[in-house]
Amino acid sequence: MRKKANPKILKDIYNRLFRYFGPRNWWPGETPFEVIVGAILTQNTAWANVEKAIQNLKEEGLMLPEKLFHLRQERLASLIRPAGYFNIKSQRLKSFLAFLFSSYQGRLNKMFRSETVILREELLKVKGIGPETADSILLYAGGKLTFVVDAYTRRIFSRYGLIDGKASYHQIQTIFYQNLPHQVQLFNEYHALLVELGKTICRKKPNCPACPLKTECLKIF
DNA sequence: GACCAGGCACATC
DNA sequence: GATGTGCATGGT
Numbered sequence: 001m002r003k004k005a006n007p008k009i010l011k012d013i014y015n016r017l018f019r020y021f022g023p024r025n026w027w028p029g030e031t032p033f034e035v036i037v038g039a040i041l042t043q044n045t046a047w048a049n050v051e052k053a054i055q056n057l058k059e060e061g062l063m064l065p066e067k068l069f070h071l072r073q074e075r076l077a078s079l080i081r082p083a084g085y086f087n088i089k090s091q092r093l094k095s096f097l098a099f100l101f102s103s104y105q106g107r108l109n110k111m112f113r114s115e116t117v118i119l120r121e122e123l124l125k126v127k128g129i130g131p132e133t134a135d136s137i138l139l140y141a142g143g144k145l146t147f148v149v150d151a152y153t154r155r156i157f158s159r160y161g162l163i164d165g166k167a168s169y170h171q172i173q174t175i176f177y178q179n180l181p182h183q184v185q186l187f188n189e190y191h192a193l194l195v196e197l198g199k200t201i202c203r204k205k206p207n208c209p210a211c212p213l214k215t216e217c218l219k220i221f
Numbered sequence: 222g223a224c225c226a227g228g229c230a231c232a233t234c
Numbered sequence: 235g236a237t238g239t240g241c242a243t244g245g246t
Contacts, residue, residue: 043228049244050227084243088229130229150227166236195227 017193024192027140035141052082092128152198
C-alpha cells in the first residue's frame with residue numbers, strides 16, 4: 001500500500017533544508033571520474049574513509065580511467081584499503097572500467113552522450129553497480145536527470161510517514177518523480193541535503209528523541 | 222569493545 | 235518476492 005505524497009510537502013521539505021543548510025555543491029570530487037570512483041567506494045561506507053582511499057589514488061597520479069584500467073587489481077585493492085571492502089571494491093572498479101573501455105573506448109564524455117535510461121540499464125548490468133550507484137554516477141558525474149535514493153532518504157521519509165519503510169528503491173524514486181519538477185539541479189541538491197540531514201540527526205534508531213518528527217528536528221523543521 | 226557507515230551480489234526459502 | 239549473509243576499514 002503506497003501512501004499518497006503531497007507535492008507541496010516534498011518541495012516544502014526541500015525548501016526548509018535548503019534554507020537551513022544552504023547549497024551543498026555536490027558531489028565532492030574534482031572530476032566526473034573521481035565522482036564515479038567515490039560512488040563505488042562509498043557503498044555502505046563512511047565518506048571520511050573514502051576520502052583517504054581517493055587521496056591515495058590521487059597521490060599516485062592514478063585518478064584517471066586509463067591509469068586504473070591498466071593498474072593491477074591487487075595494487076588497486078591495497079590503495080583503496082581505507083575505504084573498506086577493498087577486495088570487492090577493487091573488483092567493482094575494475095568491472096566498471098572494463099565496461100567503460102569495451103563500450104565507450106574509456107571515454108566518459110562518450111558514455112554520457114548516451115540516453116539516460118539506456119545508460120542506466122547498461123550501468124546496472126555492470127557487476128557491483130546497483131541502483132544507487134548508477135543514479136549517483138548519472139546525476140553527479142554526468143549531470144543526467146535522475147533521483148538518487150539512499151539509506152538516509154529511506155530513513156527520513158519513512159519517519160515522516162511519506163513512504164512505507166519497506167518500499168522498494170523504485171517506489172521511493174517514483175514518489176520524487178511524481179511530486180517534484182524534473183530539474184537536474186533540484187534533484188542534485190535535494191539528495192545532498194537529505195544526506196546532510198541524515199548525517200546530522202538520523203544516526204539513531206527510529207523513534208529516538210532525535211527523530212525528525214520530534215525534538216531535535218524542530219530546530220530545522 | 223560494540224556499533225555503525227551515502228550497497229551490492231548471492232544463496233536460500 | 236522476501237530475508238539473511240559476506241564483504242572490512244576507521245570513527246564514535
